[in-house]
Amino acid sequence: MLARVPTPKPFHKTLSLSFPIFNLRRSLAVLRDGISQPEASPMADDFAKAVEDGIRLSKRIYFGKDRSVSPPKTESMDKSLQSYLPTAPMVYAVISDPAIVDNPDIPSYQPHVHGRCDPPALIPLQMNGITLEVYCYLDTAFVTVSGSWRVHCVMGSRSCDCRFAIPMGEQGSVLGVEVEVPKKSYCTQLIAMDDRTNVEKAVRPETGGFLKPHIFVLTIPQVDGGSNLSVKVSWSQKLLYCNGQFSLGVPFSFPEYVTPAGKKISKKEKIQLNVNSGTGTEVLCKTTSHPLKQQRRHVGKLDFLYEAEVLTWSSTDFTFSYTVSLSHIFGGVLLQSPSVHDVDQREMFCLYLLPGVQQSRKVFRKDVVFVIDISGSMRGKLLEDTKNALSAALSELDPKDSFSIIAFNGETFLFSSLMELATKEAIENATQWIGMNFIAGGGTNILLPLNKAMELLSDTRGSMPIIFLITDGAVEDERHICDVMKSCVTNRGSKSPRIHTFGIGSFCNHYFLRMLAMIGGGYYDAAYDADSVEFRMRRLFTQASSAILANITIDNSDDLELEVYPSCIPDLLSESPLTVSGRYRGNFPDTLKVRGVFADLSNFVVDLKVQMAKEIPLDRVCAKQWIDLLTAQAWFSDDKQLEEKVAKMSIQTGIVSEYTRMILLETEEGKKAAGSEVSKKVDSRKQAESKGQKIILLPSLGVGFGNLSATAENIPPGCEAAKLPEAAEIFVKAASNCCGKMCSCCCCMCCIQACSRMNNQCAIVITQLCTALAFLGCLSCCSEVCCSGQDGG
Incomplete structure (x- = not known):
């Protein structure tokens, strides 16, 4: 006699109906949140809501009596949506039809569910094993995560899409993803922008891309219930x-709900860490979050390993810190020959300088002008965070420093026409002035305030002139601005101001800001996520104000031709190491002489030891810096050949660029997939054609070159329009047809945008009203045509 399997509680989720306006409710809610709260990310918010729905939906799964893991408790539903964003590599089952949700091993009697999940729910899959490998070279880390997940929530006879979410660390750049499922395998590759042969034209946003600036997502189509997925993802970070x-x-x-149900399931967790400082000096481990065991120790190198059977997966991020025992400025030069597949066959070099740990190191006296964007798009939280960061920067100035503030939109507003000493009284006056004058509104004009800042800093003596430019918009005359600033820097020489730039959101041209910083010998940073604006801005203010060595130059012999990135070497900061790299022809000497000036105006000269980088892949360590700087130069000079060079370099190294697109290669079992090694990525399209692979084009992963129309309309960062679900698109098409019969001042899309500001109760009332009017219209038709006895034909 068969034992009866208990019936889980019914799944109480509001499902979409056939009437199109109900399918819009979630999308309208996302749009409403994005408009009323510029700091929110519509895509991330929608993703978190889908995970929340998926966790509720997972209550339908019955694990049997012998289980060690319970489904999430009801009170967990009270968490904020941010808690449902991934904090580790995760895989989710994409569920449109809730009826397919069940244990593939133990089918149970499920209550029938009507309707579909629109947008689809995301059920976190249970993880069987995880391995983390990290290789640290100089100031860059290469991370590889390999894991196994099981589709534990879908019937064995059904299938669903699986979505991967990969959160990355500081300035993370995804390098590649490899996935193996039964009978198929997938891998990502990069192709040039104009290489679109045999690539699927329909690109859905949910196929892949960035959910948030540090979270990469990728969707694998149609994986059978009960199947195991093996995933290997690599990225680089600073x-x-x-x-x-x-x-x-x-x-x-x-999270706890990815732990497999069942006591007998093996759960292996492994972390491997390799550190190569490149300095050839002693490296000391300071802190670690996991119980690492030292495997090997050499001068400048450390190897660690952690491997264990665990009851639950890691609940803390992996952190590790180490010091290089140096009490003074120290540096070196590493050389490496290019590979046979390298786009540029010149030799490579990397020069680094570490500031040391001398706490008494004197920093330069500063004359600082803060140039702050207060256009209409900066309203709300963005402007408040900027004000907080600026106030903190003012409070950290030395009384001997001087400062001024320029706020700009279409006009400029000066705190003072002269540089003010950073006394307590002056800072208090500046704080009051900021509160009264930092009112978001108007357009964006960057050249006018920059010229004014240059005038304010035209007569600095014995101090370092600094300009901080903060903006969230793009302007039409960006190349002209670069030309003007380049001319100013050339005319003033070593006394020219350092120009540090900070971009907010995705509407500003980050390559213009990077180019401007390169021209001004400064540093560039950005906050693509509105939530990180204050933190990253304060960090830039603090670091860029801590210069201890300026006017750095390299003595170059006649038989050595150097191409340095960046071309104007920035200052050495007490809060950050300095790394410059590039290509060369000729013979490097045994030592390279580097010169500079200390804050007390004394000269600094050091002979840096030159050695071959035997175990450090310089081409990978320097690749992102080269691609970013060369892209800025290609934009500035509008050089197509340089764009092609960047594209080839991107394909070779796996670093995403503005001139390449990522594709997903699907290979069926029995057909050898194109290799993921760099040497096999040169012509992915021809490889795919010869092996009969399916190629899926993913959405562009670049940040772009600014958005002039969004800047002109003062759209705040983070308010990009979310893509409506399929049913909503049908409704929008129907709306576009009916708009032709209505007056031009009103259309259904206007109604949709207006609905984005409604709450749910108001939307329900309008829906009921529309339904009632439609019903009355049907009654009127019946009374006039049917009930009157007339022939409707």
């Missing part, structure tokens, strides 16, 4: 540096 200490942080905190 190491943080503070007080002589390098720090690494990798998202590695897994």
Whole structure:
């Protein structure tokens, strides 16, 4: 006799009906949140809501009596949506039809569910094993995560899409993803922008891309219930540096509901860490989040390993910090020959300088002008965070420093026509002035305030002139601005102001800001996510104000031809190491002489030891810096050949660029997939054609070159329009047809935008009203045609 399997509680989710306006409710809610709260990310908010729905939906799954893991408790539903965003590599089942949700091993009697999930729910899959490998070179870390997940929530006879979410660390750049499922395998590759042969034209946003600036998502189509997925993902990220200490942080905190149900299931967790500082000096481990065991120790190198059977997965991010024992400025030069597949066959070099840990190191006296965008798009939280960061920067100035503030939109507003000493009284006056004059409104004009800042800093003596430019918009005369600033820098020489730039959101031209910083010998940073604006802006203010060595130059012999990135070497900061790299022809000497000036105006000269980088892949370590800087130069000069060079370099190294697109290659079992090694990525399209692979084009992963129309309309960053679901698109098409019969001042799309500001109760009332009017219209038709006895034909 068969034992009866208990019936789970019915799934109480509001499902979409056939009437199109109900399918819009979620999308309208997302649009409403994005408009009323510019700091929110519509895509991330929608993703978090889908995960919340998926966790509720997972209550339908019956694990049997012998289980060690319970489904999420009801009170967890009260968490904020941010708590449902991934904090470690995760895989989700994409559920449109809730009826397919069940245990593939133990089918149960499920209550029938009507309707579909629109947008689809995301059920986190259970994880069977995870391995983290990290290789640290100089200031860059290369991270590889390999894991196994099981589609534990879908009937064995059904299938669903599976979505991967990969959160990355500081300035993370995805390098590649490889996936194996039964009978198929997938891998990502990069192709040139104009290489679209045999690539699927229909690109859905949910196929892949960035959910948030640090979270990469990718969807694998139609995976059978009960199947196991093996995933390998790689990315690069920057190491943080503070007080002589390098720090690494990798998202590695897994929620409890990804732990497999059942006591007998093996759960293996492994972390491998390799550090090569490149300095050839002693490296000391300071802190670690996981119980690492030292495997090997050499001068400048450390190897660690952690491997264990666990009851639950890691609940904390993996962090590690180490110091290089140096009490003074120290540096070196590393050389490497190019590979046979390298786009540029010139030799490579990388020069680094570490500030050391001398706490008494004197920083330069500063004359600082803050140039702040207060256009209409900066309204709300963006402007408040900017004001907070600016106030903190003013409070950190030395009384001997001087400062001024220029707020700009279409006009400029000056705190003072002269530079003011950073006394307590002046800072208080500046704080009051900021509160009264930082009112968001108007357009964006960058050249006018920059010229004014140059005038304010035209007569600085014995101090370092600095300009901080903060903006969230793009302007039409950006190349002209670069030309004007380049001319100013050339005319003033070593006394020209350092120009540090900070971009907010995706509407500003980040390559213009990067180029401007390169021209001005400054640093560039950005906050693509509105939530990180204050933190990153304060960090830029603090770091860029801590210069201890300026006017750095390299003595170059006649038989050595150097191409340095960036071309104008920035200052060495006490809060950050300096790394410049590039290509060369000729013979490097045994030592390279570097010169500079200290804050007390004394000269600095050091002979840096030159050595071959035997175990450090310089081409990978320097690739992102080269691609970013060359892209800025290609934009500035409008050089098509340089664009092609960047595209080839991007394909070769796996670093995403503005001139390449990522594709997903699907290979059926029995057909060998194109290799993921760099040497096999040169012509992915021809490889795919010869092997009969399916190629899917993913959405563009670049940040673009600014959005002039969004800037002109003063659209706040983070308010990009969310893509409506399929049913909503049908409704929009129907709306566009009826608009032709209505007056031009009103249309259904206007109604949709207006509905984005409604609450749910108001939307329900309008829906009921529309339904009633439609019903009355049917009654009127019946009374006039049918009931009157007339022939309707």
